[in-house]
Each structure stands twice: as structure tokens, then as C-alpha cells.
Amino acid sequence: MDPINIGDMRALARRRLPRMLYDYLDGGTHDELTLGTNLEDFDRLRFVPPVLQDVSRIDLATTIFGERLSMPLILGPVGSLGVLSRLGDIATARAAEACGITSCLSTTAVSSVEDVCAARKEPIWFQLYVMNEPGHHEHLIQRAKAVNCKALVLTVDSAISAQRDRDMRHGYTHTGQVKLSNIADMITRLDWIRDVLLGPRLNFGSMPGGKNNYKRIMSKAGGGLIAKDLTWDTFRDIRAKWDGPLVLKGVMTPRDAVKAVECGADGIVVSNHGGRQLDGAISSIMALAPIVDAVNERAVVMLDSGIRRGQHVVKALAMGAKACLIGRGYAYGLAARGQAGVEQSIEIFRKEMTMTMGMLGCRSIGELRRELLHTGDWQF
Template identity: 40%
Template sequence: MAIQKGLITVMDYRAAAQRTLPRMLYDFVVGGALDEQTVYRNREGFGDWWLRGRSFRSSAHVSLRRELFGSTLSFPLMLAPTGASGLLWPFGEAETARAAAAKGVIMQVSAGSLQSMEDIAAASDADKWLQLFLYRDRGLTLEFLDRARVAGYRAICVTTDAPVHGRRDRDTRNGFSIDRKLTPATLIDVAWHYRWWLRMARAPRFAMQNFAGRSTGNMVDMASYIASVLDPDVTWDDFSWLREQWKGPLIVKGVLDPGDARQAVERGADAVQISNHGGRQLDGTLASIDALPAVVDAVDGHVPVLLDGGISRGTDIVKAVALGAHACVIGRAHLWGLAVAGARGVEAVLDILEQEMRNAMTIGGWKTLCELDRASVTRLPSTSLQGELHDG
């Protein structure tokens, strides 16, 4: 599914989104913490791994399907929880939910979505997971769990790497505010991107509906309230408490350390999700692909390992699966599609990644995901490769 001529890669959609969105909104999505070293490494780290294809292996009918907690993924990919994605397209979360259902992948729904978790759940019949934080008010945490049960969420994905918001210099410089109010500083930017403004002007007033009634309707005040209820004083005992409250699949998101991965398994986690929050929290922290092998070894097959961060090509997914990831999770990649064309744009991005992955599997001689293992990849650090190319 191509939305516009020439949009054939995820990065094409990123470039189109940059043309579509006001600068401060584009920077909000693309940016990370401080010097954005981790954002860069998340993506570029895949370049250190090289596929070792096999010869004379029948791969005429490649299967990309993956089972996870009773759900069948059409290929090993999920959509990460991305807060306030409704800023990119009217009812953006519902649009994303419909695209995920159409493509047969799971959507992780953000606690900081503009639409309520109930409205997003009702947007499609596909399985969804709800992102959860351990809030200072444990009553609020319990309320979210109860609402998730009633709305039919299949799993809870508890985020561990955001006890406070990371320092994002782009947003500070831009004076980014999650509001539609025009100021003199934003008028020129919006004028250059008037189509986005006209599109969003027809949408309901921005509000984080999961927290409706707990703060004023003003979007900025509500965002401040949410930041104030995040709890930096949590321990593994708090996770054990959460495990007692939720009987369905429980995933720990934000794992980079092998010891934490083992602890998660011991405390009853059903999966661990390697993630550094897209490089938006702690700059200079380990890239997801660099953390993957050690975390896979630590859990030793007891639970699935998911990889979140830096995916921009179908070959990235192939490499991650070869290194032990059960599935990958994308955030920014699907947001670029959403910004360009709503649900159709998200579907287009998913199509691109699926087709690239299928093509790579066919050429490399891997008929099923189970045939991908560490023998399918080799590591060649970029500095070494550059030297070889220069010498040649």
C-alpha cells in the first residue's frame, strides 16, 4: 500500500512527516534526551550486525507468523505505546488501532493517549496491551487495571524507565506545549504547515482522556499533573504487588540489564521488553540492539524477549529475531505513517517492513522464524568495516 508516489521506505515517510508537521511537533517526535546519542545508536547499532544467508535452502513460501500469549502476529512486530499520538492526526490512537488490526499486529496503548483506553479498545476487535506506570497513588494504578480488565485489554506492559521525564533539549528550545493555542512564536511555523492545522482544527479539543476529571481540561495542566503522579520511588517489591493485582500477561518494559531481566522472570513477568524509551529518557544509555544478546541469555528461554528501539528496516527485524528477540516493537516508525495519512499511513509503514522482511528471509534462505539463530548473523563493528572499505 503506497500512499504517495516515492514513499517506499520508513525514512521516506519520516521525510514526508517532517514536511507535514510543524517543526516543534516533528521535533517532539523525532527528538531524544540531551545530545541524542542513544537515539542515534538505537538505529545505527543494527549496522554492526550482518546477515549470513544460506545457499540452496527452499524458501519459496516464507512464514513470518508468530504466536504470543494466544495472539497470532502476521509478522513479529508490535506498535509501541506513544503518548499524545492524536496530535499527529485526528483520533490518531483509534486510527492506529484500526491499522494494527488490519495488519494483524498488536498495539500497545499509551497511558498518555489523547483518547481514553476504552475508546481505543472499541476502535477495533484486535488484541491490545495497555501501558501502565506505578503511580504515587496506587489507587490510580488499580483504577487503570480495573478499566483495562473491563475494556478487554489482553496484557499489561509496565514501563520502568520513566520515573521522571527525561531532559529533551529540542522541546525546551522550541517551547513545546501540548496545546493548540497559537502564540506569536508558533504562527509562522503553523502557516508553513497550514494543512496540519486545518486538519487538527476539526478534531476535538486536546485532552488526555485517561486522566479526565483529575486535573483541569487544559492540556498543559493535565500533562503537568501526569508528570507529578509518576513515582520514582519504586522497587521490585512494587512489581511483585502489581503481579498480584493482574492475573493476565504482564510485561516489563525498559529492561537493558541482564540482572534486571532475571529478576523480572523470578518475580513473575511473562515477558521482558528491551527498551530505552526511544532514547527519550537517559542519553548515553545502552542501545536496545546492543543489550539484546545478554538479556536473551539471561532469561534463558523462560519468557519471550521483545526489542523496542531503532527499527527502520525489515532487515532490522530479521537481525533482532536471529539474536533471540521473539518480536520487535516500533514507535516513531508508525508515527511517521500516521502523520502522513492516518490509518492508511500506519498500514503502509507496516506493509513496507513486512515486505522487506519477507524479501530478506526468502533471499537469505530462512523459511520460518525458527530457522533464524545466532549463526544467521555476525558482528562487524562499523569502524572495522570502514577501514576495510578504505583499504580496498
């Protein structure tokens, strides 16, 4: 199948991955209410298109933290990409570069920040989890600085380890025990076996425990890895240690967004972690407008969670976001086809965004505005 949209990429990923890993990527917390709401609310929000605008030239380019991007789309931090595709973190960063955008490496990536940065010319962003390990995050900040990471993204919605029912059923992460039924399924995925299982030994390049920490980290993934005692003081302390753009990811209320700005955040990602943390939380698109208004241009407001179409990106930008991050929207492509799959996914977004902008009479990102959305029956 030649994928024409991200739904097709998802189907291809499902075919290539062992079911346990597909569910790790695709799933959300508990009843997956927020996972569903993220998608439904994007679709519920409708455009109001003007006509007779000259749309013979449409330019998606934008600038975020002084960096020119060919479009306002960023490949967000997704942990364990190297389990979906052995060099997945590097493939992702390279695909972003090839398409003129940027990517953010997760603390729980398989490849190290040094290896990923060495694989591309322009620096990437680095996502920081503060782990339950004294001195660890300070050390990671130093490592990210040493390889010139462009921005530091502190994720703050994950202090409590989520229960993802699909993972529980497979025995993935919490017990570290792969069930017999999963092994039976795994041996049918020959491409994945060749790439990941028979590839170099897995290791989390930025996690505590040094070389060969994979099993140890996985057995702790059910809880206790990420620090639970973070406060605004932690954020201020990290602000003091990082000179470059600092982004807070996982903000869902205007009050927290304003607090983040007051504590020195340069950017905010409105995010519910793609429905993988608090089940029952509102969608990120629903949370966006009041946050944009409260921040009032004092920081770069971005959004993720639920983006599967270029139309979704355009809706978020029209509502006031400056850029969108995607997670599954590119990770399906990676799982299906490696770097080529990520590039194909990015180009699918570009094509859908260009078409949607044209149909809205917009020639540049700056022309997107809230009046292009039907917000009358949309509750903030």
C-alpha cells in the first residue's frame, strides 16, 4: 500500500510491528478517553473559508527561536523509538533535517544525544525528564549544552506513571516479562526482527545506569523512574542552568502558562501527552485559546496531541499556536518504513497544510487567524 495519509501509515506500522509495540505506540491511558477526545475535538472544530484571495503562492515557512523552519511542524519527543526501528532516533532527526524542520529527542531515547547530534548539521531540541537520580538531570543539561542543542523542553506532566491498559495486558514495561503469546506474535514480524532484535544491543543513551541499562530501566518503567517532587522551584533552578530557549511541555491551564512565563519560560507546549497521562483530561486544542490569550505573545505557544492531518495543524495555528509538535503522526511512519517513512509523513502534513491554507485564502502562516474557525458553538 502506498500511504496517502497518516491513517495509512498507522496501518502499515501495525503490520510491521509486534502487536505489543504497536499498542505501546498507539495506545493511551486507561479508557483512552483523552486519546479519543484529542482527535474528536480537532474534527469538531470547523473552518469558515473566505473566497477570492490570490492563493497562487503559498509559503508555510516560519521562524521559531530564531531558527527558520520550512513549516511550523516539529517532531516531538517520543521515547523508545529505537525499539520501533533500531536507529529510529537518528532516522527521525535526519528526516526532520531533510524536510527543513526540527526534532526533539526524548530523555528516554535509545540513541544518545551525542550520537543524534552527530548525525545532522543543525542542532536538535532536547526533552528533559527529571529522573529520580540525584544529579542526573544537571548532567543531561550539560550534555545537551555540549552538543549545542537548540532548545530544552522540560516535560512536567509525567510525575505519576500512567497505567496504559494495553501495555499492562501485554506485560510490556511494568513487569518486564514478555508473554508467550507476544513472543509467538513477534516471530512473525521478520522485518522488525532483522532490524531491532538482531541489531545492536538496546541501551537508553540518556538514562541512568550507563551501558546496558535497557532491562533495568524497563523493569522500573511502571513507577519510580521520574521524580514526583518537582515544583516551580525546580523549574526556576533549571532556568538558571540553561541559557538557551527553555520550553515547558504539558501545560494545560492559562494559570500555569502565565506562571511559566513569570518563571522565565520561552515557550510552552499545550499538551496532554497525546492522551498518555491523565485520562479524562480535556483535549489540547480545547485548552489552547485561553492559554494563547493569557500568554499574550510573551512566550512561544505550541501545541501537540491528536494531530493526524495538516488540517489539524492549521486549526491550531489559526487558534493562535505558533507551531505544532507531532508524536504518533511521524512515529507510525518510522515504524512502517524507517527514515523514508518519517519523511513521507512530514510531506503528507505539508501537502495537507498547503491545500488547507489555500482553501482558506491564506498565503502565509501569518495570515492564519481565529476568525477562520467557527468558534461560535465551541466552548473554551
